Amino acid sequence: MALLQIEALTKSYGNEARALDQISFSIQAGEFVAIIGPSGAGKSTLLRCINRLVDLTSGDVRFAGVSVPTLRGGALRRQRTQIGMIFQHYNLVNRLSVLENVLHGRLGYKNMVQGVLGLYSETEKREAVRILESLGLGEQIYKRCDQLSGGQKQRVGIARALVQQPKMLLCDEPIASLDPNSAKIIMDTLQQINQKLDITVLVNLHQVDVALAYAQRIIGVNRGRVIFDGPPAELQQEQIQQIYGSESGELIFSLRERYAI
Amino acid sequence: MPSDPLKLRQIQSIAFFAILAALTYGSIVITKYDVVQGFTAIPRAFSWATTHFIPDEAAWRRLPRILEKLFETILMAVSSATTASALGLVVALLGATTTRPHPWFSLPARGIASIFRNIDVSAWALILLFSFGQSTYTGFFALFFVTFGFIVRVMVETIDEVGMASVEALRATGANYLTIISQSVIPACLPQLISWVLYMIETNIRSATLVGILTGTGIGFSFDLYYKSMNYSSASLVVLVIVVAVLIIEALSNVIRRAVL
Ligand SMILES: Nc1ncnc2c1ncn2[C@@H]1O[C@H](COP(=O)(O)OP(=O)(O)OP(=O)(O)O)[C@@H](O)[C@H]1O
Ligand SMILES: [Mg+2]
Numbered sequence: 001m002a003l004l005q006i007e008a009l010t011k012s013y014g015n016e017a018r019a020l021d022q023i024s025f026s027i028q029a030g031e032f033v034a035i036i037g038p039s040g041a042g043k044s045t046l047l048r049c050i051n052r053l054v055d056l057t058s059g060d061v062r063f064a065g066v067s068v069p070t071l072r073g074g075a076l077r078r079q080r081t082q083i084g085m086i087f088q089h090y091n092l093v094n095r096l097s098v099l100e101n102v103l104h105g106r107l108g109y110k111n112m113v114q115g116v117l118g119l120y121s122e123t124e125k126r127e128a129v130r131i132l133e134s135l136g137l138g139e140q141i142y143k144r145c146d147q148l149s150g151g152q153k154q155r156v157g158i159a160r161a162l163v164q165q166p167k168m169l170l171c172d173e174p175i176a177s178l179d180p181n182s183a184k185i186i187m188d189t190l191q192q193i194n195q196k197l198d199i200t201v202l203v204n205l206h207q208v209d210v211a212l213a214y215a216q217r218i219i220g221v222n223r224g225r226v227i228f229d230g231p232p233a234e235l236q237q238e239q240i241q242q243i244y245g246s247e248s249g250e251l252i253f254s255l256r257e258r259y260a261i
Numbered sequence: 262m263p264s265d266p267l268k269l270r271q272i273q274s275i276a277f278f279a280i281l282a283a284l285t286y287g288s289i290v291i292t293k294y295d296v297v298q299g300f301t302a303i304p305r306a307f308s309w310a311t312t313h314f315i316p317d318e319a320a321w322r323r324l325p326r327i328l329e330k331l332f333e334t335i336l337m338a339v340s341s342a343t344t345a346s347a348l349g350l351v352v353a354l355l356g357a358t359t360t361r362p363h364p365w366f367s368l369p370a371r372g373i374a375s376i377f378r379n380i381d382v383s384a385w386a387l388i389l390l391f392s393f394g395q396s397t398y399t400g401f402f403a404l405f406f407v408t409f410g411f412i413v414r415v416m417v418e419t420i421d422e423v424g425m426a427s428v429e430a431l432r433a434t435g436a437n438y439l440t441i442i443s444q445s446v447i448p449a450c451l452p453q454l455i456s457w458v459l460y461m462i463e464t465n466i467r468s469a470t471l472v473g474i475l476t477g478t479g480i481g482f483s484f485d486l487y488y489k490s491m492n493y494s495s496a497s498l499v500v501l502v503i504v505v506a507v508l509i510i511e512a513l514s515n516v517i518r519r520a521v522l
Contacts, residue, residue, distance in 0.1 A: 053429060053432055053433060067506075074434075077435035077437060078433035078435060079435070080432075080433060080434065081434065081435040083406055083433070084433075085430065085433035085434075086428070087430060089427070089482070090426075091426040091427055091429055091430035092426075092427065092430070093427045093444075093445050093448055093449050094449070095449060095451070095452070098446055104430070104431055104434060104436070104444060104445070105434050105445060106434075107434050107435070107436035107440050107441075108434040108435025108436050110436070112437060112439060112440070115436060115437060115440030115443075115444070116439050116440055116441070116444075117443075117444045118301055118444050120445070157430075160430070160434070163437075164434055171431075190515075199361060222282055250417060
């Protein structure tokens with residue numbers, strides 16, 4: 001059975017045109033999938049419908065056999081603990097230390113008192129430190145997050161998602177604010193997480209070349225519809241043009257040759 | 262109507278200054294205020310003040326009693342600022358877009374704050390005089406209401422500005438509402454909150470003097486008493502004490518601000 005199954009997912013914000021229109025696809029456990037598409041295509045909305053940061057208008061999302069749209073309260077929060085999320089702007093509490101931010105990933109497992117007071121067990125703290133060390137942040141554990149570089153902040157964001165012990169990572173343009181070097185480190189890290197920890201990765205990307213280099217499967221979205229769904233080898237210039245509109249096609253396709261994938 | 266937006270803007274600003282000039286001139290004419298005489302009177306007022314407002318021996322002997330009243334006033338200013346800020350923070354959390362439990366909370370929260378803030382502290386004191394008479398409560402609640410309105414307003418903005426990103430991240434981990442507030446919103450907004458509370462303490466100490474004159478309490482009462490009995494030298498000592506107290510409090514709060522930011 002697929003880990004994630006999306007059926008006829010539709011989302012409209014108010015009376016505007018549909019941000020997502022009858023989206024259907026499923027993802028097997030262990031896959032590394034990239035979603036590409038122009039700005040406003042609905043990529044962020046799609047990810048947020050999976051963990052219900054956004055309520056869907058109609059359709060179904062099943063994660064690990066559980067139908068997400070009808071979940072409420074505690075059941076929804078328990079569901080969310082199984083899915084880690086990584087953001088373009090890292091979404092850390094900048095004034096807190098790296099360790100505190102990473103431990104936030106455990107809050108979904110806490111009851112009201114533990115959560116409000118921020119009480120973490122020794123095991124949880126050791127695990128957070130271990131993950132930080134494995135991501136090369138062993139030196140920064142007690143630093144405040146506003147003293148870190150963008151790439152380091154994003155690794156803190158990844159660590160926060162990993163301490164959740166998730167089945168899947170949702171990454172919303174994780175490298176869009178990073179320089180090429182840091183971007184490569186982040187993408188390599190996500191790939192390792194996928195391969196070594198066997199965590200399913202679903203990542204929104206702006207850059208087609210990065211998607212081609214890392215993903216096992218690419219889903220192309222335009223105006224809330226799936227235009228392409230298949231392995232990178234099948235993504236031809238024609239499809240790229242359909243996803244992005246005609247002008248951008250050639251530019252992106254030449255990139256692909258340059259990166260020799 | 263010119264269609265060029267730049268030209269339109271130019272016309273708007275010219276019209277604005279023309280109206281402002283007309284209003285100024287109109288109010289001078291209506292109030293029969295002689296601008297030249299007003300300014301030339303300043304040096305005379307100054308020399309009169311320096312000859313009459315020098316604290317004498319008798320005034321200095323009253324110092325302990327003045328300081329006692331000052332202490333009372335400072336206590337009222339601080340306690341009204343802190344209690345009003347605590348309540349203001351709760352209402353701001355209910356009203357801010359990022360943290361409101363339901364969209365319906367925003368309008369009432371902001372509306373109430375706006376009413377409390379836009380009625381001046383002296384107007385509040387006069388209104389409250391009817392219910393509490395000349396007592397400490399009148400002054401306390403006048404300061405409380407204004408502080409409350411102000412804190413709600415600035416904290417709603419701060420929460421939406423600083424809290425948005427990390428709230429989203431913590432929601433994605435499955436954390437519950439109160440946990441998100443205590444672990445991410447409060448830590449993220451704390452420096453601004455402290456800074457605004459200190460600002461309101463400073464403001465309240467100044468206002469408390471005025472309110473004291475109206476309500477017959479604290480240092481304002483002492484000033485009023487000496488002034489009306491034409492004991493100018495004692496009244497001037499009161500003013501001196503207030504000025505020194507305000508300066509000390511300002512310096513203190515600057516030190517605290519630097520420590521927390
Ligand atoms: N909160 C919202 N309220 C109203 N409309 C929204 C909201 N969020 C997104 N939209 C609209 O939904 C559509 C899809 O937006 P979305 O952010 O999912 O696109 P995206 O593919 O992530 O774009 P980008 O690459 O710029 O991040 C857009 O037309 C956008 O204007
Ligand atoms: Mg987006």
